[in-house]
Each structure stands twice: as structure tokens, then as C-alpha cells.
Amino acid sequence: MTIKTIIWKNNTVVLIDQKALPVAEKYIVCKSYKEVISAIKDLTVRGAPAIGVAAAMASALGALKLPSLPPEKFRNKFFTICYEIAKARPTARNLFWALERMKDVVSRAKPKSQNDLIKELINEAKLTCSEDIKINRQMGKYGSGLLADGDNLLTHCNAGALATAGYGTALGVIRAAREQGKKLHVYVDETRPVLQGARLTAWELKKEKIPFTLITDNMAGFLMQQDRLDKIIVGADRIAANGDTANKIGTYSLAVLACSHRIPFYVAAPLSTIDVSLKTGATIPIEERKGEEVTHFKGVRSAPEGTKVYNPAFDITPAKYITAIITEKGILKKPYRASIARIIKGEKLS
Ligand code: MRU
Secondary structure (H helix, E strand, C coil): CCCCCEEEECCEEEEECCCCCCCCCCEEEECCHHHHHHHHHCCCCCCHHHHHHHHHHHHHHHHHCCCCCCHHHHHHHHHHHHHHHHCCCCCCHHHHHHHHHHHHHHHHCCCCCHHHHHHHHHHHHHHHHHHHHHHHHHHHHHHHHHCCCCCEEEECCCCCHHHCCCCCCHHHHHHHHHHCCCCCEEEEECCCCCCHHHHHHHHHHHHHCCCEEEECHHHHHHHHHCCCCCEEEECCCEEECCCCEEEECCHHHHHHHHHHCCCCEEEECCHHHEECCCCCHHHCCCCECCCHHHHEECCEECCCCCCCCCCECEEEECHHHCCEEEECCEEECCCHHHHHHHHHHCCCCC
């Protein structure tokens, strides 16, 4: 079963509308880069790798709509478009990684016509999409070895096909283990306040016929105490050079609880999520979203008018709580500063 999250089609960006899931499976068509920015901001497209691919395609759309310009002016305009896209969401490293990659195409370009350069940008954007699926499958190959037949797993948020160009990171590892014939059961955290677990992960697992049970976030500790969980596996939005990991709010609490209950806690993420420019997680920018996500449910008020809200979308899990980080180049172990440095340099892991 293939879920198509993002498609470049006839010079438009087609996105599955993740806000409408699981009630309706519909697609929206973005004709301008500004429409893609809105889709990233309002979570029509979400999940770090998917945001990266959407950003790359948005920049290609922006380039496509530029009038004919002298090369220097084209470059400046393109960089301004990228700058605007970069402001869509602050935490996912993949957004900035993808835009750097697109800007490199323009910076490296030998003198050529604007049309040829735009063709190159479109190809590069499409490549970020097709490569992401291959990377996820590669992660699945490595990560599936960590899962055993009969495991009861827990995942948080949605790190599946919907959060990527396809297949998924954490859910990709689960998919790969299933493809190898391992029988698995997944507990799905509903993931307040936006319910990516209940709406999206449950939808994907149901489609995939992987047995799952939905729980509210505050039940996870009790499940651990009851010995119901063998392993926890989540995705990541940004990983600092020391392995500290930003992921959906609630991930940190899970990791601390897992440590206390001696349950392995795995993070699955592509190398494009790693930000070696940040020494630790302390400087990872954490997005704060609007209070209505907390005070309302589907437009219906669930807290008194005027209620003060703090709504950070992500938290930081210190590296010490992470048993291993699964990447497309292999499984990283502690000390992460050393294993991350080696993998980024392209060295083989022992
Ligand atoms: O706010 P979201 O839905 O974009 O947050 C997504 C997550 O936190 C995911 O776990 C993360 O991006 C990894 S997706 C492969």
C-alpha cells in the first residue's frame, strides 16, 4: 500500500491534506510557493522530512513563477523566496537542509538559461522526494533488526509515510520488520494537542493492517509499569551534535519513563535531521503554536474563555535517554558526539 504524501505534478505541488485525515482522504493543489508555505504552517503537510520535501518543491514553484531576469537578480530573488519559506516552521532541521540544497543548485550553476536552471531546480526538488523514500527504506533495513517477533511497541506523534515522502522513519522501521514477517503490536499515543497519533498514525497502521491500540498520552507510564511495552520508537525534528533530540511534545516524558522502566528508547531519523552546528539540544529552536490548539477541539471550546495557554510543539530529549539512533547509514550508539561526527564525515560505523 502506497501513501502519496507529496507529488510534483504539472508544475504544481499536490499534498495529501493531513488536516482532513482520518475523516477524508483528499488532496490539495498548491500553485504558488506561498500556498505551500501556508500548507506547512497550518499542518496540511507536516513531519520533518515531508516539510523538507515540500519546502524544496515550494522553492522550485517560486523560481518557476519568476519573470525573466539577469542571473544575479534571479539568484537574489530565489534566495529571498527561500528565506520566506524558511520562516514557515522553526524546528524541523529538514526544512533548512532542503532549502540549502536548493540554493546550492543556483550557487553552483554554470552560466545557463533561466529556463534550464529552473528545470534543474525542479529536478532537484523531485530528487529530495524520491531519495527520501529510499532513505526511509534503508533506515527500515537497519532498524528492523532491533525489533523482535512478538514485540509490543509504543510510538508518539506520526513518523510514518505521511511525515515523509513515503514509508516513514519510525513507522518505516516497523513496516520493514513486518515485511520480514515479524508479528508486532503498536500502542499509539494520541499526541495532544493536534492528535497526529490518533488521526494519522492510527490511520496508517489501519491501512497497513498492523495491529495497534490507541492510548491517550497520559496512559503511557501506566503501560510501562504494567510491563506492556518492549520498545519505544519515535522520529525526530532535529538532532544536535551530541544526540539531544527535538521531537513532538511529550517525547521527553516518554524517554524518562522508559529509562526508569529499562525499556529501550529508539529514535529513527535521516542524516538530514542532524544539525551538527548545534552542540547540544539547548539551542534547538522550539516552535510555540497558537493557544486555540489547546483550548479548542475541532473548533469547539474546551477551556474557559481567556484561559492562558503555553503550547510548545516540541521538546528536547537528552541523548542519555536514547538507546540508539537509527539512520540510513547505520545505527548510532553512545557516545553520540563521536558516532554522529563519524557518520557525518562518511566514515563506516563499527
Ligand atoms: O508538528 P509535526 O506534526 O510536524 O511534528 C512531527 C513530529 O514531531 C515527528 O515525530 C517528526 O517530525 C518526525 S517525522 C518522520
